[in-house]
Amino acid sequence: MERPNTSQAHAAYLCLEEKIVSLALRPGSALTEKQIIEQIGLGRTPVREAIQRLSWEGLLEIVPRSGIRISDIRPEDYLRVLEPRLALEPIFAGKAARFADASHRERLAECAAAMETAARTADVPLFLKADKTFDAILETACANPFLGKMLSPLQTHSRRFWVRYSSDRDLGASAALHVQVMKDITRHDEAAAERSMAALMEALNSKARSLVR
Secondary structure, eight states: OOOTTHHHHHHHHHHHHHHHHTTSSOTTOEEOHHHHHHHHTOOHHHHHHHHHHHHHTTSEEEETTTEEEEOOOOHHHHHHHHHHHHHHHHHHHHHHHHHOOHHHHHHHHHHHHHHHHHHHHTOHHHHHHHHHHHHHHHHHHSSOHHHHHHHHHHHHHHHHHHHHHOOGGGHHHHHHHHHHHHHHHHTTOHHHHHHHHHHHHHHHHHHHHHHOO
8 A cells, every 4th residue: 555645755756856957956055854845845754755765866965963965966977877878778768669558659749749849949947857758658668667767866867967067059959869769669669769769878978978078
């Protein structure tokens, strides 16, 4: 049976994650549990669960007797985050292409449209929302929950790095790469989905390498 607080804890997690990824909570900044509760507008128990989960994912640190510190962003960590994604994301996309059903395909079409709108209007928050939705669709479509659980924290870190080091000008190219993956999955073309996802990951990796030269 689901605990009564589970949905609130997930809502707290999503809200706090979005604030960290969007840099509304600045890297390296310190705050208290009380401040987080006030910002999110949910109770202490769901907020504590969200804090614990984000601490495990490496997005914040719980400092004993001091409070909570938002994790720093270091360019070299971008490459470390992308290293496992380069290997696993093509598998993720290929399996999604093999197993996606009509509902997944419909949601991917909506997600692609949102991403293209975000690129056209330079709407970074909409782009980030569509990107997270894209990852969530693949997680349910790929028929391997372990893959999704491994990749989800890495995807979140990648979005945060992208916000920090990219610009509105990158939206068009990034959206085009994402949309191509969605099209290949929708066509059930497993090999093409693997190739287009590999191209997307390599584009991110190229950006990350440029930061540490």
